[in-house]
Every structure is written in C-alpha cells, then in structure tokens.
Amino acid sequence: MSGLQARDIGHRVVVRHRIPGGLTDVIGVLQSWDPTSLAVRHADSSVHQIDADEVTAAKTIPETPLRPVDVEQLFLSTALGRPAVETSYVGHWLLRASAGWTGRGNSLLPAGSPGMPVAEALKHAEAFYDERGLPPQALIRLGSPEAEEFRALGWIDARPEQSDVLVLHTTLDHVNAAPEYDVLIAEHPENAWYAAAFDGPVPEPAPKVLEGAPKAVFASISLDGRTVAVGRGSMTGHWLGADAIRVDPAYRRRGLGSAILQALARWSGPLGGRRTYLEVLEENAPAIAAYGRLGYREAYRYRYLTSR
Template sequence: MSGLSARDIGHRVVVRHRLGDGQATDVIGVLQAFDQETLAVRHADSTPYRIQQAAVVAAKRVPPMPLRPVDVEQLFLTTALGRPAVETQYVGQWLLRASSGWTGRGNSLLPAGDPGMPVEDALKHAEAFYTERGLPPLALVRLESPEAEELQRLGWTEARPEQADVLVMHTTLDHVNGVPAYEVVVTDKPDETWYAAAFDGPVPAAAPAVMEGAQRTAFASVSLDGKVVAVGRGSMTGHWVGVDAVRVDSAYRRRGLATAVLQGITRWAGPLGGRRSYLEVVEDNVAALTTYTNLGYALAYKYRYLTKH
C-alpha cells in the first residue's frame, strides 16, 4: 500500500511501483484518484496512470512543478502565431497585421526583431500600411522593452490611455490540466452555437478567419440546461498552448465554468506535445486575474498599444 491517501488528491506525487515483470518504475504527476484498490496519477501530458495499490513500493507528495523562466521575446512572437491576423506583411522581422479593424491584436504592428532598415523608415512603412486600409496606425509593444522606448522617442503615444495594461501570463500544463468539474466538448472547428455563445450579437466578419486561422486549434464548450453556457479557444504553437476567447454566460458565472473550459483545452494540448500555457487578461479584470493566478499562472510581461497621430 502507498503512503498516500485521498487527502493527497490534487497534489503532485511520485509513485514507485512494480510492473508485470517485477521491475520497478516511477511515475510523477498529480494524484487524480485514490481508493483501497488503485490510485491514478495524471502526467503533465494529461495521460492518467492507474496503478494497483498492491504494486506500489513507495509513494509520497513532492513539491509542485516550478515554473521555468520564460523566454519573453519568444513568447511575444508565439502569441502572434497563436492568433494570426487575416492579412500579414513583414518589414524585415517586424510583423504588420490587419483584420478589418477587429481587435487590437489583429490590426497592429508587432515590432519584434530587426526591421531590416532604420526604425524611423520601418515605422513609415507601417503608417502607410494602415492608412491604405483605413485603419489607425497601432503598435503592440511590451512595456519597458527597447522597441517601446524607441517608438515613444519617435513620437508614438499611448493609443488607449484610459485602458489598463494587458498581462500575458504563463504556466506549466502540470498546474492546469486537472479533470474539469463539467463535461467539456473540444472540437477542431467551431459551429454556429459556439460563435453564438462567444459573441453578443452578430459575429464580426473577420472573426472566423482570425479564430480558425492558426495551424492547430481547439474550440471548447460546456453545455448546461440544454444550451452552451461557456466557451473558449485554444491554439498550439510548438509546446505552447494559448487559451483565449473564454466566455461564460452571465447567468452561469461563479460556478467554475471558465476553469473547466481552460482545463479542457490544456488536456487537449497535452497529448499533442503541449507543455506550457499562456493567456492574456486585462490588469483590472480582478475576477479573471484571481482565477488564473490561483491556477498557477504567473506574469510573463505586460503590453499596451501605441499610435502615431
């Protein structure tokens, strides 16, 4: 019998047990279930390992998996790949994005890397790009980055000074791929029901191209009382899974539905090679920020938009 109990469910553990040939092996993960006959350990890739209690040699709690330092510049680019714009162009390594004005992310310059020319000239290209499309020139910049400081030096100012900063947060799947409290349906294509739950009123014309444009996507939903009451979107880029578009019907909030949607998406990503997760949240959205922090998400960086008048 192991040294664990039902009180250890939800905690990270290591279990040494014997296989059928008598050899011992270790499994490390989160204890998912426990009874007198068996225990189940959930690995970081979401795989559940069910082990007979009689085969356990030793077992104990171990500290939670620490968050490895994040490569902020890599994550900055990863977020763009996870939610690509309808139209993209490059100025050197800088990315110009346009999506008929829907969302700041889909209609802004991403100044990352080398523009291949003087910054002032690259910015003139960006201004012309957005002017041609009838859009205001916007740049999404990481706060306190060299690019943000350079753009501000060249006369770019805050586009939305009344709005709070956006936090990009990250964690490991080991923290967030627990078993959802609700049944979460995950599909690779959204249907009309998903879009109806994701938006108030008509779906913006550019939304399907943006939401479905990544190489690998997941659309999660939870149904209660005969209707879809919570949805979310996931996208895989390398070992990163991005979670966005999480929305819960106002009549069903504070029931853990957003957490369930997030868990459903990260459990989808584990078997596909997902190991880390990111999401974005506005800094003054206290309820969402609290939920994500309690789930183990930590700040990677903050961003906001600059414009040139």
C-alpha cells in the same frame, strides 16, 4: 500505498510500483485514490492507473517550479497562435490587418529586427495601415527597447483609458486537472459557439482570425439545454494559447472558465504542450484571481501605441 491518502488528490506525487521485469517511478498529479488503486496524471495528460498491490512506495512532492519564461519567444508565439487575416513584414516585424477587428489583429508586432532604422520601418508600417484605412497601431511590450524607441519617435498610447494587458503563463501540469463539467472539444466551432462568444452579430473577420491557426480547437460547455461557456485553444510549438474564454453572466462563479482551460490543457498535452499562456486586462481582478489559483503568473504586459 504508503504515504498517500484521499486528501492528497490534486497534489504532485511520485509513485514507485512494480512492472514486468522490475520497478518504475511515475511522477505527476494524483487524480484519484482508493484503497485498491490510484491514478497519476502525467504532464502530457496521460493517466497511469496503478493497482495498490503493485505500489512499493509513494509520497507527495513539491510543485514543479515555474521556470523563467523566454519572453521574446512567447511574444511571437502569441501572434502565431491567433494569426491575422492579412500579414506582411518589415524585416522580422509583423504587420497585421483584420478589417479593424481586435487590436491584436490590426497592429504591428515589433519582434526581432526590422532590418532598417526604426524610424524608417515605422513609415512602412504607417503606409501599410493607411492603405487599409486603419489607424497605425503597434502592440508594444512594456519595458522593452521598442517601447522607449517608439515613444521617442512620437508614438503615444492608443487606448489611454484602458489598463495594461497582462500576458500570464504557467506549466501545463498546473492546469490540466480533470474538469468538473463535461467540455466539448471541436475542431470547428458551430453557430452555438459563436452565439455564446459574442453579443450580437459575429464580426465578419472573426471566423477567419479564430479559425486561421494551424492547430486550434474550440471548447464549450452546455447546461440547461444551451451553450453557456466557450473558449479557444491553439498550439504554437510547446505553447498552448487560450483565448476567447467567455461565460454567460448567469453562470459565472461556478468554475466554468476553469473547466474550459483544463479541457484545453488536456487536449494540448498529447500534442506536445508543455506550457500555456493567456491574456487578461489588469483591471479584470476576478479573472486574474481565478487564473492565479490555476498557477498562472505574469510573463509581461503590453499596451497599444499609435502615431496619431
């Protein structure tokens, strides 16, 4: 087991070992080590157990570089991972309505071409929201051509008192370590999950939005006889979206949020997950720091604009 020790657990390694008929290399994160065996976790969350006697060479290797993200693809993936109750289109632009619950679920997503002049497309969007008694609102990626066009047409900040929303991303092998807590992954959330995810009554549209994605699961951690941390994961292509992460205030700063993320990452790996994203307000410095320690970096940021 040349080159590896217990202190290397958690680092990326390459291990050459014997198999019937020859040798093979395994690259991944060292999950466990002792004098008789080791375990390497691959990016797809599979774990390779290797006997020490079969190892011919092993060493640590640098972390996988975080490749540039396709921002346009990610911008659309975030919408598909958490679909609204009602949707419509103006060209490729996505109109979303969910009875007013969440900005994402009740805003225009200007991805692609509207198939007509922007000013005309925005009139269609305003009519869509007027018909539903909702304020016309658009989720705008800062620095995009749409941000400049919308503002030139008179659209202004819908939430001037709120900081930017950051969309963070990383590769799955940075975040799919074994959680320190037992995390339950369920295809459908129980009442205890909703009770931990919300203060007070659950908004009527919430179940339709949260449970509406084709591939979604609900993670939870129970301590002292009750659910104290929850989160939701959804798959869009090779992207894992993590949202609705909430930890009971009495149990914060114990790594529960990280454990939820790690469990979701391990769920998504066998399904083809390769990258993961989440959203956080810029003002939430503790959360940003925690996500940074897990390898998350900023892909882009957005704000909501309104015409009124």
